[in-house]
Amino acid sequence: MKRTLLLLGLVMVLGLLALWATRNPDGAAAQSDERSFGYPATDDIHRIFIADREGNQASLERGGPTGWRYDGYPANENAIKNLLQAVGQMAVQRLPTSKETPNLIRNLAGGGILVQLFDARGNKLRGYYIGGGTNGELGTAAIMEDSEHPYVVHLPMWSGNLRHRFNLRGDEWRSKRLYRTDPDRVEYLEIEYPRQQDKGFRLERTADGSFLLHAHANSYLPARPVPRGVAEGVLSRYEDYYISRYENADTASINRARNRLPFAIIRLKEADQPEQLVRIFPRYRWPDTPDQTLEAYTAFVNDDQDWALLAVETTQPLLIGYDSF
Structure with missing residues (x-):
């Protein structure tokens, strides 16, 4: 009988904790948002803004003969294809270790690339920073805007540094x-x-x-x-x-x-x-x-x-x- 009451009490406690987490903006819901880097509905993305710490910027918008434009020019088809695959499928590969975290934060603070996705009405769909590759170039540092928690992200079924898909500059975004x-x-x-x-x-x-x-x-x-x-x-x-x-x-x-x-x-x-x-x-x-x-x-x-x-x-x-x- 005592064991049954103990189990029942434990279930109630766990239930209350789950309810608190869903209502607490600093709880599970917030953590879920911090990890939602990919935006699978890429057809809803109308504009992509990219900027680095050196002042380079790119604003890519739908339209033109290649489907996207950069600074009024037709955009590079392969570059856009690789970019959309990244913004659509990017996912958390793993949480960084406590030893890695300070280095990732410095990496992102010093050389992070800002990426923002917008719909046709100008509403922001995603906003995050892309950093450099981790050891072995099998993952990439990333952090959501206004977050303090970096992650290691990747593309499922693909190995490499995702940063290369975002750090094109100037005419490199233009169709050849x-x-x-x-x-x-x-x-x-x-x-x-x-x-x-x-x-x-x-x-x-x-x-x-x-x-x-x-x-x-x-x-x-x-x-x-x-x-x-x-x-x-x-x-x-x-x-x-x-x-x-x-x-x-x-x-x-x-x-x-x-x-x-x-x-x-x-x-x-x-x-x-x-x-x-x-x-x-x-x-x-x-x-x-x-x-x-x-x-x-x-x-x-x-x-x-x-x-x-x-x-x-x-x-x-x-x-x-x-x-x-």
């Missing part, structure tokens, strides 16, 4: 796609080679959908027809073309290029779209030596607003000449 061309809508493609004038041409679509080829340097040569299949084969090279990266911070190279003749000038015009102008320059591995090994191309793109690095293997197929037809 330069051309997204529909060959059926191209009005003309023109390539000029300032140092090899005889290679320049203009491929132009006529009113009936056929193509004419004009020599760039020899205006006295009559335009000649180009088989539709040949023309579309050339234009298809511009359907899905990516730069390697933006190099807008390389002011020295930009200033040098502005005083040089480009190797090629490409003008591409699609129906109902502005003309795209790209000015391409070769980049040699040892430019001031007899060994002129071509390392890459650089180019002014987006109406000369951006300076970009282009890969040789993906750019050379674009650089055909008049004699290629």
Whole structure:
């Protein structure tokens, strides 16, 4: 009988403790909120704001040809995919040990990246700081805004440091796609080679959908027809073309290029779209030596607003000449 009463009393005490925890903002409910890093309903996320301690900021919003925009530009598709996977699935891997906790707090205080998620109405859905990786890079330090309790977080079924998905800077958030061309809508493609004038041409679509080829340097040569299949084969090279990266911070190279003749000038015009102008320059591995090994191309793109690095293997197929037809 005494044992039964003792068990009954213990059950009542546990019940009262559970009730107190659910009502106490500093209890279990608060702890649950402190651990809810992932926001699985990623379709509800309209804006993601990211800022680090060095003053770098990124505001990513839904919209544009890639589905998201960064600072008015189409956002990098792969970067957004990795970011949404992280904000949607991030979970607590474990509680830090008492020995780890002071180091994690210093890590987050000195180099934490602020991440805030908002819905379409501007309501904040989540807010937390992402720190560095733990030993072995198998987890990442994180702490909720206005919390004093750090955690080690991870992506289930994935190993690595989550910080890399958040710490892109500036143009790294931008889409690297330069051309997204529909060959059926191209009005003309023109390539000029300032140092090899005889290679320049203009491929132009006529009113009936056929193509004419004009020599760039020899205006006295009559335009000649180009088989539709040949023309579309050339234009298809511009359907899905990516730069390697933006190099807008390389002011020295930009200033040098502005005083040089480009190797090629490409003008591409699609129906109902502005003309795209790209000015391409070769980049040699040892430019001031007899060994002129071509390392890459650089180019002014987006109406000369951006300076970009282009890969040789993906750019050379674009650089055909008049004699290629």
